Amino acid sequence: MRFVFGLLSGLLGALAGWFGLAFLVITLSGPDRDGGTAMGAFFNIGPIGGLVGFIGGVWLFNKIGVIREAASSPGANPSGATIRPSTRISRPIAALLVIVAGGIAWWTWYELIRSPYLTHGFMTLDLQFRLPSGMTLPQDKEDVLIDVNEGQSHPEVRLSHSWHGHDGDRQVILAKVDLMYKTHNRGISLTLPGTLPDNWQLDLSSDPDPTPGFSAWRLSNSGSTSKVEMNFRLTADH
Numbered sequence: 001m002r003f004v005f006g007l008l009s010g011l012l013g014a015l016a017g018w019f020g021l022a023f024l025v026i027t028l029s030g031p032d033r034d035g036g037t038a039m040g041a042f043f044n045i046g047p048i049g050g051l052v053g054f055i056g057g058v059w060l061f062n063k064i065g066v067i068r069e070a071a072s073s074p075g076a077n078p079s080g081a082t083i084r085p086s087t088r089i090s091r092p093i094a095a096l097l098v099i100v101a102g103g104i105a106w107w108t109w110y111e112l113i114r115s116p117y118l119t120h121g122f123m124t125l126d127l128q129f130r131l132p133s134g135m136t137l138p139q140d141k142e143d144v145l146i147d148v149n150e151g152q153s154h155p156e157v158r159l160s161h162s163w164h165g166h167d168g169d170r171q172v173i174l175a176k177v178d179l180m181y182k183t184h185n186r187g188i189s190l191t192l193p194g195t196l197p198d199n200w201q202l203d204l205s206s207d208p209d210p211t212p213g214f215s216a217w218r219l220s221n222s223g224s225t226s227k228v229e230m231n232f233r234l235t236a237d238h
Contacts, residue, residue: 002066002089008097009061010054015104017053022046065093115182119207120236122178127157129173129190130217132227137164137171138193145191146175151183179234182206190220190228198228210236 025041069086110116125148131137138144141164146157157177165172179186186202198220217229 002087005065005089005094005097006058006061008101009065010058012097012100012104013057013060014050014054017056018042018046018050020053021049061093061097065090065097118180118182120210122180123208123210123234123236125177125179126214126233126235127173127175127177127188128214128231129175130167130229130231131171131173133169135171135226137173143193144173144175145189146177147189147191148177148179149185149187149189150179150181151185153181155179188230188232190230192226192228195226196222198222198226198230200230202232204234208234210234 022038022041022045025045026038029037029041067088067090069088127146127148129146141159144159144163146159148155148157155177157175159173159175163174165174173190184206186204188200188202189197190199191197199222200218200220211232211234214233215231217231219227219229
């Protein structure tokens, strides 16, 4: 059991040393646009910190995690045989190691198995907003305010240079946004000049698959009288 806890302490020390040294190098090196410094710090320099951390973790466990009982006095041993000091593992230190290791294991399991990120990675949500007949588009796309909430996140909505089209005599606003989080709460809000916000809830699962095409047109669920309709398509092409 002493070997197990010593090894566990060493592994936790290696983990702390690896990430700690890599983080220190990244911090001291300053901004890194292409990620080369971060990759080098983690894979080339981090292992040095991991080795030092492993040795330090084992040494620290032997120093404070192993309690050495005092040897018996000579008078307490009539046979005169030499009695070696007994040792035992410190229960508070053992409990701390188990708690820390369990917490790291749970966090790793959550990230890898119950990851909050979509299985497909980034997915593109194509949005179309169809204006009522006779309603004109704003003169500038900056006047089009679209908000997409993905749980607690609000990803950036993109309107390209060709940000509008038409469906018959009705103008259509085109937008894209990248989704990445698992959540049951996804909503869309559209605000045009001189109108109240229109809101929609996306009927997607927490971890959705790509949709076969655009959904049916739907009116907002905010009670707005603007009669703006929305439909969407979800793709995983990147």
